Amino acid sequence: MDTASKPSVLQQFRDAYGYPATGAWAAPGRVNLIGEHTDYNGGLCLPVALEQRTLVAVALRTDGVVRVHSRQSDKTYTGPIGDIAAGWAAYPTAVLWSLARRGLPLGGIDLAVDSSVPVGAGLSSSAALTCSVALAVNELHDSPFTRDELVQVCIQAENDGVGAPTGGMDQTIALFARPSTALLLDCLDGSTEPIPFELHGAGYELIVIDTRVKHSLADGQYGLRRSQCIDAAAALGVGSLREASADQAETVRDPILRARARHVVTEIERTRKTAELLRSNRFSDVGELFDNSHASLRDDFEVSCEELDVAVAAARRGGAIGARMTGGGFGGSAIALVPEGSHAEVIASVRRDFAARGWRAPHFLGVVAGGSAARL
Numbered sequence: 070m071d072t073a074s075k076p077s078v079l080q081q082f083r084d085a086y087g088y089p090a091t092g093a094w095a096a097p098g099r100v101n102l103i104g105e106h107t108d109y110n111g112g113l114c115l116p117v118a119l120e121q122r123t124l125v126a127v128a129l130r131t132d133g134v135v136r137v138h139s140r141q142s143d144k145t146y147t148g149p150i151g152d153i154a155a156g157w158a159a160y161p162t163a164v165l166w167s168l169a170r171r172g173l174p175l176g177g178i179d180l181a182v183d184s185s186v187p188v189g190a191g192l193s194s195s196a197a198l199t200c201s202v203a204l205a206v207n208e209l210h211d212s213p214f215t216r217d218e219l220v221q222v223c224i225q226a227e228n229d230g231v232g233a234p235t236g237g238m239d240q241t242i243a244l245f246a247r248p249s250t251a252l253l254l255d256c257l258d259g260s261t262e263p264i265p266f267e268l269h270g271a272g273y274e275l276i277v278i279d280t281r282v283k284h285s286l287a288d289g290q291y292g293l294r295r296s297q298c299i300d301a302a303a304a305l306g307v308g309s310l311r312e313a314s315a316d317q318a319e320t321v322r323d324p325i326l327r328a329r330a331r332h333v334v335t336e337i338e339r340t341r342k343t344a345e346l347l348r349s350n351r352f353s354d355v356g357e358l359f360d361n362s363h364a365s366l367r368d369d370f371e372v373s374c375e376e377l378d379v380a381v382a383a384a385r386r387g388g389a390i391g392a393r394m395t396g397g398g399f400g401g402s403a404i405a406l407v408p409e410g411s412h413a414e415v416i417a418s419v420r421r422d423f424a425a426r427g428w429r430a431p432h433f434l435g436v437v438a439g440g441s442a443a444r445l
């Protein structure tokens with residue numbers, strides 16, 4: 070249940086540490102509308118910030134001690150400033166480490182974390198956590214860093230501090246989102262373009278289906294896909310697959326690399342088209358692009374799984390006009406674009422198909438495109 074709020078995170082801080090926090094900040098989770106596995110190919114993606122967010126209550130200390138309490142972990146980490154913790158506290162402590170590396174003089178800190186972003190569901194609870202901490206600490210030091218720099222701080226925290234590969238989409242949307250707007254992110258140069266995302270006016274709803282599964286092969290397969298994309302680009306003699314055309318992709322000799330290249334090249338084109346359709350509020354044509362994106366991720370990029378395929382097929386049968394897996398794959402979440410007022414049928418259809426297979430019931434989330442990280 071979404072009970073994370075400013076009063077509750079301030080109370081959590083007081084309960085954990087016995088004195089009041091200086092303030093509370095929040096950063097949103099996100100869902101990627103389309104443009105999957107394109108970021109590390111210099112491609113395009115189109116994320117939207119969720120209303121669900123991670124809150125952090127903060128007070129600075131002067132004795133070199135860091136404490137982090139998370140309501141989700143129900144634990145308090147304590148350590149010296151500069152250390153990167155093991156486990157979940159790696160995320161906030163790696164942010165402090167990254168800020169310190171850039172010269173921020175940090176004397177210690179107490180943090181209380183609460184979140185309404187489902188953790189580990191592919192909705193980027195990790196960036197919601199790193200970005201809320203980074204923004205809070207930055208503002209408590211009179212904001213020496215720009216939001217662009219904080220994106221880099223949070224990428225570094227995940228990549229080098231935690232050891233989790235992340236391309237920058239999650240951090241960018243968390244720090245630059247606007248309400249009722251998606252962000253077309255060009256991963257070649259990091260530039261962004263706001264794209265109107267007015268679901269309600271257009272008569273549609275977007276639902277997230279969290280399958281609540283995460284297959285353990287995900288990490289190894291992610292690295293393998295990245296290297297296959299590099300190999301495919303090399304076979305074509307281009308610096309990245311962003312530079313390849315659809316016809317060119319078909320000339321890759323190795324059938325696996327050809328399929329990987331086909332996915333990336335067609336997915337970038339679908340992302341471009343989706344942004345174009347959204348600019349003129351033509352949601353009705355977006356459904357087909359979602360369907361094609363899913364088929365491409367399933368058949369050419371081979372990063373889907375049975376649960377995601379069942380969720381997508383059941384959503385379509387329940388009345389969605391398009392559905393696709395979102396995020397890295399091998400579990401996590403799918404999204405379904407549904408006519409306004411018909412989400413109950415879509416949800417029932419997915420629930421039924423999961424129950425019929427004896428799978429754990431999925432979770433559902435309605436998407437409201439929210440704003441960026443901010444002080445509360």
Ligand code: ADP
Nearest residue numbers: 139141157184188189190191192193194195198
């Ligand atoms: P995602 O970003 O898709 O939710 P990740 O695996 O990238 O999945 O990040 C999830 C991890 O981030 C969790 O396993 C945990 O270590 C950390 N995390 C995120 N949110 C919280 C939170 N509220 N409290 C504690 N740890 C969190």
Ligand code: MG
Nearest residue numbers: 193194195196
């Ligand atoms: Mg993450």
